[in-house]
Amino acid sequence: MEEAKERSLHFIEQIIEEDLKSGKHASIITRFPPEPNGFLHIGHAKSICLNFGLAQKYGGVTNLRFDDTNPTKEDTVYVNSILEDVKWLGFEWEGEPRFTSDYFDILYNFAVKLIQKGLAYVDDQSAEEIASQKGTPTEPGKESPFRNRTVEENLELFGDMKSGKYREGEKVLRAKIDMAHSNMHMRDPLLYRIKHAAHHRTGNDWCIYPMYDFAHGQSDSIEEITHSLCTLEFEVHRPLYNWLIEHLEIYPSRQIEFARLNLNYTIMSKRKLLSLVEQKAVDGWDDPRMPTISGLRRRGYTPESIRNFSERVGIAKRNNVIDVGFLEFSVREHLNRIAPRVMAVLNPLRLVISNYDEGKVEMLETINNPEDESMGSRELPFSRELWIEQDDFMKEAPGKKYFRLAPGCSVRLKSAYIITCDGFDEDENGNVTTVYASYHADSKSGSDTSGIKAKGTIHWVSCQHAFDAEVRLYDRLFNDENPDGHKDREFMEFLNPDSLSIVQNCKLEPGLASAKPGDGFQFQRLGYFSVDNKYSLPGKPVFNRTVTLKDGWKK
RNA sequence: UGCCCCAUGGUGUAAUGGCAACACAUCUGAUUUUGGUUCAGGUAUUCAAGGUUCGAGUCCUUGUGGGGCAACCA
Numbered sequence: 001m002e003e004a005k006e007r008s009l010h011f012i013e014q015i016i017e018e019d020l021k022s023g024k025h026a027s028i029i030t031r032f033p034p035e036p037n038g039f040l041h042i043g044h045a046k047s048i049c050l051n052f053g054l055a056q057k058y059g060g061v062t063n064l065r066f067d068d069t070n071p072t073k074e075d076t077v078y079v080n081s082i083l084e085d086v087k088w089l090g091f092e093w094e095g096e097p098r099f100t101s102d103y104f105d106i107l108y109n110f111a112v113k114l115i116q117k118g119l120a121y122v123d124d125q126s127a128e129e130i131a132s133q134k135g136t137p138t139e140p141g142k143e144s145p146f147r148n149r150t151v152e153e154n155l156e157l158f159g160d161m162k163s164g165k166y167r168e169g170e171k172v173l174r175a176k177i178d179m180a181h182s183n184m185h186m187r188d189p190l191l192y193r194i195k196h197a198a199h200h201r202t203g204n205d206w207c208i209y210p211m212y213d214f215a216h217g218q219s220d221s222i223e224e225i226t227h228s229l230c231t232l233e234f235e236v237h238r239p240l241y242n243w244l245i246e247h248l249e250i251y252p253s254r255q256i257e258f259a260r261l262n263l264n265y266t267i268m269s270k271r272k273l274l275s276l277v278e279q280k281a282v283d284g285w286d287d288p289r290m291p292t293i294s295g296l297r298r299r300g301y302t303p304e305s306i307r308n309f310s311e312r313v314g315i316a317k318r319n320n321v322i323d324v325g326f327l328e329f330s331v332r333e334h335l336n337r338i339a340p341r342v343m344a345v346l347n348p349l350r351l352v353i354s355n356y357d358e359g360k361v362e363m364l365e366t367i368n369n370p371e372d373e374s375m376g377s378r379e380l381p382f383s384r385e386l387w388i389e390q391d392d393f394m395k396e397a398p399g400k401k402y403f404r405l406a407p408g409c410s411v412r413l414k415s416a417y418i419i420t421c422d423g424f425d426e427d428e429n430g431n432v433t434t435v436y437a438s439y440h441a442d443s444k445s446g447s448d449t450s451g452i453k454a455k456g457t458i459h460w461v462s463c464q465h466a467f468d469a470e471v472r473l474y475d476r477l478f479n480d481e482n483p484d485g486h487k488d489r490e491f492m493e494f495l496n497p498d499s500l501s502i503v504q505n506c507k508l509e510p511g512l513a514s515a516k517p518g519d520g521f522q523f524q525r526l527g528y529f530s531v532d533n534k535y536s537l538p539g540k541p542v543f544n545r546t547v548t549l550k551d552g553w554k555k
Numbered sequence: 556u557g558c559c560c561c562a563u564g565g566u567g568u569a570a571u572g573g574c575a576a577c578a579c580a581u582c583u584g585a586u587u588u589u590g591g592u593u594c595a596g597g598u599a600u601u602c603a604a605g606g607u608u609c610g611a612g613u614c615c616u617u618g619u620g621g622g623g624c625a626a627c628c629a
Contacts, residue, residue, distance in 0.1 A: 007577095008569055035629050070628060127627055134625055138557045141625085172627055182558040184625045193627035212629045235560060236624045257560085259622095264566090270629095312578065314568040316561090319622055323566050326579055336592065371592065403590065412588050445588065457588045525589045553590040 010315040012050070012256055016058055016227060028060035028226045032086070032093070033216065035067045036078035036200070038270035039285040039292045040085045042306070042327070043261040049310035050258070051229060052091040063223050064093035068101045069215045071199035079200070081285070085293040090303045100215050101201045103222055107210050108162065110218055110248050111173060111191060115154045119247055120191060121147055122157040123174050130172070133179070134187055140180035141187045147176060161194055164207045168194045173208075177243065185240045189213055217241040220253035228253045231260040232317065261313060262321045265476040266291045267484045267491055281495060282477070286534070288544050289477040289499050299474065300520050300530025300546030305334040324476065328547045335520060335528045335546065340368045340375060343414070343459045344523035344543075345507040346471060348387040350463065353419060355438045356384040361462075364445065366415035380509060382416050385463040387507040389525075392458045393435050395424065403456030405435065412454040414524060418443035459524045466507040471529065471543045473501045506543075515541045525549065 009017065019025045030051040034040060040048075055062040064086060068074045083097065100107075114120040123130065123146045135141030149157070161171050173192040181187055191214040196207050210218075220228045235257045245252050262268060268291060276282045276290070286294035296306065309330040313322055362382045368375040388405070397406035405411050410420040419437040426432050443450035480486075480494035515521070517533040519541075527548040535542040 008571090010568085014571085033629095037629080067629065073628075130627080131625075136557085136625055140557095169627065184558085187625085190627055195627080209627095211627075216629080232560070233623060234629090236558085238559095259561090312567080316568070318561055318567095320567060323580075326567075329579060332591090341589075341591095370587095370589085401590095414588060416588095418588095448588090454588080456590075459589075522589085522591085525591075527591095549589075549591050551590075 011317070012054065012227070012229065012258065012315055013057075015256065016054065019226070020058065025226045028055060028058050029063065029094075029224060030055050030060065030227055030229065031063040031065050031220065031223060031225050033065045033067045033219075034082050035070070035073070036075060036082060037070070037073040038078060038274055039081050039290075039294055041268055041270070041273065041290075041292045042263060042296065042309075043268045043291075044085075045089060045293055045306050046261040046310045046313065047229070047231075048086060048089055048091060049307055050315060052093075053311070054227070054229075060226075061094035062091070063095070063098055063225070065098040065100065065219060065223070067212070067216060067219075068099055068200065069209050069212065071195060071197040071209065074200050076200050081294060085297075088297060088303055089293065089306065098219075098223065099201060100210075100219050101199060103215075103219055104202060104206055104210075106222060107215060107218055108208075110250075111158065111210075111214070112155065113248060114175065114191070114244075115158060115173075116151060117247065118151060119176050120173055121149050121154050121176055122161065123147075123172050124170070127169060130190075134184065135179070137184060143179050144174070144188065147188070158192075161192065161208050162206075164196070166194055168196055170194065175214075175240075175244070177240075183236055183239055185213070185237055186243070189240060213237060213240050214244065217244055217253065217255070218248070218250070220255075221245055221248075221251040224251050225253045228255045230255060230257055232257050232319075257317065258315050259317055259319055261310075262319070263291060263324050263327065264321050264481045265324050265478050265483075267478070269484065272484065272491060275492075279492075281492065283534075288472070288532075289474050298530075298533055299544055300335075300528060301331050302334050302338075302520075305331040308334070321482070331547055332528070332550065335522065337371050338369075339520050339522040339528055341366075341370070341522045341524050342512060343380065343461050343509040344471075344512070344521075344526065344529070345387040345389050345459065345461050345466075346473075346503055346523075346526065347390040348461075348505070348507045349390045349393055349432060350434045351386045351388045351419075351460070352434055352436050353384050353386070353439045354422065354436055358384055360384065361464075364415050366445075378511065380415060381462045381465040382413075383462045383464055386413070386460040387463055387466055388435070388458055388460050390432075393421075393424070393432060395426075395432065404458060405437070405456075410452060410454045412443075412445075412457040413439075413460050414457050415445045416460070417441070417445070418448075418450060418452050418454045459526075461507045461509055463507075465510050467510050467513045468505045469508050469512065469541060469543060470535075471503045471506045471545065472532070473503060473545045475499045475501075512541065513539055515543075517541075520546065522549075 032051045052062045133142040174188045177186045179187045192208045286298050288299035363379040367377045393405045412418050417439040419439045422436045425434040440450045477499050478494045479496045483491040483494040515531045517531045520530045528546040529543040532542040532544050
């Protein structure tokens with residue numbers, strides 16, 4: 001089978017194809033370089049799919065590298081979550097996971113080399129002094145009084161920094177470039193700082209740590225990464241990235257920037273996500289309302305749906321905001337194909353079929369997935385008293401376009417009989433307590449000879465067979481399209497107070513009692529639901545609503 | 556007010572000097588034992604001005620608008 005039409009190449013693919021064609025590279029190596037200081041989110045998923053996807057497409061490999069140069073923020077719990085998320089998305093990195101901290105010795109020697117070439121110096125000034133000399137984007141900076149130390153002195157001082165002779169902040173190593181450069185990052189950027197902090201992997205071996213600019217590109221180079229893909233904000237770092245590679249005379253990896261993914265009605269900053277977790281606004285990094293990969297997983301998203309989404313949003317350099325509805329489309333599309341259909345009543349209302357024998361139970365066959373015959377069918381118990389959805393009954397039909405139940409109206413009970421509503425009971429507050437109906441015995445699903453036409457079909461669960469469960473319904477975490485985009489208001493102010501509603505005693509068809517964490521279903525007419533991996537107990541699953549069904553009903 | 560990046564329907568992304576298209580969203584209609592799915596169709600797009608060219612969304616100039624850059628963060 002041929003694909004209808006080949007998708008056109010995005011700009012990074014074009015660069016790669018040119019490099020392959022010209023012989024610049026025989027094959028490609030990409031990398032995914034997270035800092036282990038938080039959980040990965042959907043924006044990282046885009047980057048993961050890009051980097052690993054490119055390597056797959058062009059027969060190359062992808063390294064997973066933890067950019068762990070700041071011991072005060074990083075932790076192995078994050079390393080482990082990242083490992084899990086990348087694997088879950090379906091990707092395999094080349095060899096063992098790598099760590100920038102594995103390269104600390106090499107990086108130190110790179111720094112020594114730069115000093116020897118007269119291109120780096122030790123500065124004794126404080127952070128404030130250095131900042132004040134940096135200039136502004138429109139004014140040049142001033143040179144440090146320590147800028148012209150001799151190579152010997154710099155070598156000795158840098159050695160002393162390494163051996164722990166100084167306190168934090170007392171000295172830094174800087175590149176000697178140009179304090180008047182129009183690019184702020186070229187104004188003698190910091191290369192190393194002193195931190196007397198234990199590192200999650202190297203412990204107390206080091207008390208100096210390289211800065212991002214002196215670690216990332218060098219690590220790319222050490223691994224001979226051919227195409228180093230990052231987001232737009234690093235564009236201004238590229239001249240420095242190239243300068244260091246050139247003067248260190250090491251493998252020339254190429255940095256290419258693309259626009260990061262933004263989603264409306266959420267935030268994507270790791271720092272802000274962390275504060276949601278710390279302030280307990282959510283139930284951890286993997287809360288199903290979080291845009292994290294682990295949150296989406298717990299919510300019931302599939303790796304395939306996230307990969308499709310990442311593919312479809314495209315790669316370009318233009319700032320973008322993707323509608324969260326597009327993500328939902330991707331998961332519905334996949335779940336529609338694979339999720340077994342089941343009966344579940346979230347807000348139960350008792351329905352009594354007056355003309356059905358008391359005590360009688362019929363087993364009715366129902367198909368598991370109309371989209372996939374191979375998924376077969378199962379049997380559902382039917383009896384005189386059923387649970388139906390409160391929303392499926394009204395005391396009075398509002399109009400001709402109403403297809404559900406009301407006195408005098410008929411509906412099809414999915415996979416069972418057509419019923420006609422005869423009346424209802426209500427309490428003193430006007431709340432309906434029981435609905436009464438008669439069934440048409442000759443309208444049985446599959447052998448209907450009644451000739452009755454029911455406009456609507458509703459779902460149901462037999463009262464005596466129903467299984468009670470907790471179901472969690474989610475709405476967007478923020479009420480505002482861009483919670484993080486207001487000058488004088490904090491993103492927390494836009495938290496949606498109704499983003500989680502826990503519904504107890506939902507009535508589910510009996511087979512669902514054995515559902516396992518991670519299992520996904522379509523609750524017919526309601527949406528897709530997945531068994532929670534945190535609160536479910538054996539035989540007592542808790543269901544998370546992944547996403548509602550598309551609602552095409554216009555009143 | 557310096558440097559860098561960007562500008563195509565409501566949202567994304569294509570068109571690589573030659574008929575502005577695809578997906579989502581939206582609207583019609585058909586089918587349907589899920590108001591789901593599926594199918595058919597509709598609405599809607601090149602920031603502005605000038606230039607180059609037989610021909611410009613695409614190249615050039617200027618302007619406008621948006622974003623980024625002054626952490627011992629990454």
